[in-house]
Amino acid sequence: xxxxxxxxxxxxxxxxxxxxxxxxxxxxxxxxxxxxxxxxxxxxxxxxxxxxxxxxxxxxxxxxxxxxxxxxxxxxxxxxxxxxxxxxxxxxxxxxxxxxxxxxxxxxxxxxxxxxxxxxxxxxxxxxxxxxxxxxxxxxxxxxxxxxxxxxxxxxxxxxxxxxxxxxxxxxxxxxxxxxxxxxxxxxxxxxxxxxxxxxxxxxxxxxxxxxxxxxxxxxx
Amino acid sequence: xxxxxxxxxxxxxxxxxxxxxxxxxxxxxxxxxxxxxxxxxxxxxxxxxxxxxxxxxxxxxxxxxxxxxxxxxxxxxxxxxxxxxxxxxxxxxxxxxxxxxxxxxxxxxxxxxxxxxxxxxxxxxxxxxxxxxxxxxxxxxxxxxxxxxxxxxxxxxxxxxxxxxxxxxxxxxxxxxxxxxxxxxxxxxxxxxxxxxxxxxxxxxxxxxxxxxxxxxxxxxxxxxxxxxxxxxxxxxxxxxxxx
Numbered sequence: 001x002x003x004x005x006x007x008x009x010x011x012x013x014x015x016x017x018x019x020x021x022x023x024x025x026x027x028x029x030x031x032x033x034x035x036x037x038x039x040x041x042x043x044x045x046x047x048x049x050x051x052x053x054x055x056x057x058x059x060x061x062x063x064x065x066x067x068x069x070x071x072x073x074x075x076x077x078x079x080x081x082x083x084x085x086x087x088x089x090x091x092x093x094x095x096x097x098x099x100x101x102x103x104x105x106x107x108x109x110x111x112x113x114x115x116x117x118x119x120x121x122x123x124x125x126x127x128x129x130x131x132x133x134x135x136x137x138x139x140x141x142x143x144x145x146x147x148x149x150x151x152x153x154x155x156x157x158x159x160x161x162x163x164x165x166x167x168x169x170x171x172x173x174x175x176x177x178x179x180x181x182x183x184x185x186x187x188x189x190x191x192x193x194x195x196x197x198x199x200x201x202x203x204x205x206x207x208x209x210x211x212x213x214x215x216x217x218x219x220x221x
Numbered sequence: 222x223x224x225x226x227x228x229x230x231x232x233x234x235x236x237x238x239x240x241x242x243x244x245x246x247x248x249x250x251x252x253x254x255x256x257x258x259x260x261x262x263x264x265x266x267x268x269x270x271x272x273x274x275x276x277x278x279x280x281x282x283x284x285x286x287x288x289x290x291x292x293x294x295x296x297x298x299x300x301x302x303x304x305x306x307x308x309x310x311x312x313x314x315x316x317x318x319x320x321x322x323x324x325x326x327x328x329x330x331x332x333x334x335x336x337x338x339x340x341x342x343x344x345x346x347x348x349x350x351x352x353x354x355x356x357x358x359x360x361x362x363x364x365x366x367x368x369x370x371x372x373x374x375x376x377x378x379x380x381x382x383x384x385x386x387x388x389x390x391x392x393x394x395x396x397x398x399x400x401x402x403x404x405x406x407x408x409x410x411x412x413x414x415x416x417x418x419x420x421x422x423x424x425x426x427x428x429x430x431x432x433x434x435x436x437x438x439x440x441x442x443x444x445x446x447x448x449x450x451x452x453x454x455x456x457x458x459x460x461x462x463x464x465x
Contacts, residue, residue, distance in 0.1 A: 147384055151377045155367035164363055165381060168356040171349070211384050214301075218376040 003088040004096055011100035021066070022104045029062040029109055033116045044121045051122035052130065052181035058116075059109050059138065060170050066105045067145035067166070068152075068159050070097060071216065075153045081220055090213040094150070098142045098209070106138035122185075129184035136197040137177045143201075143208040144169050150215035173200055225303070230447050233307050237440040244437035248430050255426030263420050272336045276420075279329040280408075281428040282322050285435055286354060287389055289319025293361070294386040297379035307443070309375045312382065313365060314442035318435055320358035327351060338402055346395035347403040350388060357385040 015022060036054050040046055074080040083093050113134055114127055122130070148166035152158040180193035227233045259277035266273035296312035299305045330348070331341045342348065361378050368374035396405040407415045408424065416424070 147380075151364060151381055152367070154373065155364070155377070156369070157367065161360075161363055161367050164356065164360045168353045168360065169384070171353055175349075211380060215377060215380050218373065218380070221373075 003086070004092050007083070007088065007093055007096035008100055011097055012103065015100060015104045021069070022108060025062050025066045025105045026108045026112060028065060029058050029112060030116065032058040032061060033120070037120070048121040048123060051117055051120035052126065052178045052185075054120065055113050055116055055130065056137075056174050056177050059113070059134065060141065060167070060174060062109060063105060063138065063141045063145060064163055064166060064170075066101065067142070067149045068162050070101055070146060070149040071153055072149070072158065075219065080153075080216065084216065084220055090216060091209040094146055094209040094212045094216070098139075098146050101146075102139050102142045106134075106142060109138065110134045126181050126185040129181050129190065133177045133180045133194070133197060136194065136201055137173045140173050140197075140201045140204045141170060143204040144173075146212040147208055147215060150212035150219070153216065153219040173197070176200070224299070225305070227307055228303070228305050230307060230450075234444060234447060237444055241437060241440045241444075244433045244440065248433040248437055251426050251430035251433065255423050255430050259423035259427060263423050264417075269337060272333065273420075275329055275333040277423050277427045279326060279333055280424060281431040282329060283326040283351065284428055285431045286319060286323040286326050286351065287392060288432070289315050289322055289435060290354060290358070290382075290386070290389055293319060294382045294389075297382040301376065301379050301383075309379070310443050310446045311439065312379065313375065314439055314446060315435075316358055316361050316365070318438050318442070320355065320362065322431070322435075323351060323355045323358060327355065343402050345402050346399040347392065350392045350395050353388055354392060357381075357388060361385070 033054055036050075037047060040050070071080060074083065084090050086093070110131060113130060117127060117130055118124075145162075145166050148162050148169075151165060152161050155161060176193045176196050180190045180197065183190040183193060227236065255277065260274055263274070263277075265271045293312045293315040296308040296315065299308040300312060327348075330351075334343070335341050361381055364381055365374045365378040368377065396403055408421065
């Protein structure tokens with residue numbers, strides 16, 4: 001457990017030294033959302049109607065952009081090999097990296113999302129639900145994305161490949177995340193969506209570190 | 222064990238050489254019989270009229286899309302667990318065939334949807350999950366070719382194939398779990414098929430034809446992969462001889 005905390009602390013230190021990386025992800029998230037009022041027109045009703053979808057899609061893309069570097073830098077300078085040799089299981093190291101990824105990109109997105117929702121004219125009744133589903137959903141994105149980030153290690157054209165690998169797997173989270181917010185806005189019961197999102201989170205928490213550790217091992221062979 | 226016996230590529234080559242003409246013959250006869258029964262002999266549907274005949278092309282293609290993926294995932298698991306050399310090639314060779322079947326299912330479904338539902342495409346659970354399956358095939362093929370070292374590409378793609386297998390049960394049960402425009406299963410179900418035998422016979426014949434077609438093309442593809450490997454080894458040897 002102590003070693004696990006140490007790995008998290010190391011990753012956080014690295015992230016703080018390169019604050020620009022997380023800030024750029026946040027800037028991408030905001031910019032991607034800002035494009036929509038220009039694309040679909042500034043009609044408040046239309047924007048309010050599609051706000052949950054826009055925010056979720058932008059969060060998905062922002063998470064995906066930052067995932068490319070999850071293992072890449074450590075793989076290139078060789079520290080991933082040393083981490084793999086440490087007594088801590090590789091699965092736990094993956095988990096530590098995922099936790100840091102969520103803290104440095106997922107959390108800022110959740111903080112920025114309500115502001116963006118206000119700018120898109122979303123009804124404030126859905127605000128609490130927006131934050132709740134992002135809290136439930138974004139960890140799953142980091143966990144599922146870790147598999148893709150591990151698979152592309154050492155490949156050519158990693159970034160484009162990553163989007164092809166993990167965006168299809170993000171679709172279920174997107175569907176239930178958006179439908180929970182829509183349900184809350186229309187006064188419907190959202191318990192099933194929340195349960196399914198929690199299920200996704202728990203399943204990916206149990207399975208994804210294992211799969212990405214397997215992918216990292218074969219890349220270090 | 223039978224499965225490990227065919228880890229020897231030479232033995233597999235011998236088997237595939239004997240089987241290929243049989244698969245080809247079975248494909249042609251079943252396809253001819255299925256198409257004749259389906260397009261000329263089977264009655265038109267009381268609701269859908271003549272356009273129900275798209276079913277004989279569409280439904281088996283969708284079955285094969287899932288079958289090819291399951292095959293690919295099982296072979297990928299075998300390749301990772303036992304480092305089975307032929308299983309890797311079988312998985313790799315299944316992917317393009319499966320992708321084609323998925324594409325065929327999507328296109329024929331769309332053509333069937335236009336007269337029946339009045340739209341080419343709806344975002345319901347069955348259609349969306351099959352589209353995801355198509356992207357998983359593409360991702361698998363792309364990942365296979367993304368590495369300079371072919372062996373590494375094979376291993377990474379195998380892990381992806383196993384991870385993506387979660388989608389297969391979702392496709393199968395999507396019509397039961399959600400209320401969709403797509404009709405629920407009427408052939409493969411617990412209480413037996415609910416479809417008339419005059420329609421079931423051509424459907425099953427077409428499914429058989431598609432299956433044998435899959436194995437036919439699979440054998441040809443695996444054989445060409447094995448031969449390509451041999452050519453590469455010979456070229457390396459040649460290059461080494463030229464150097465000394």
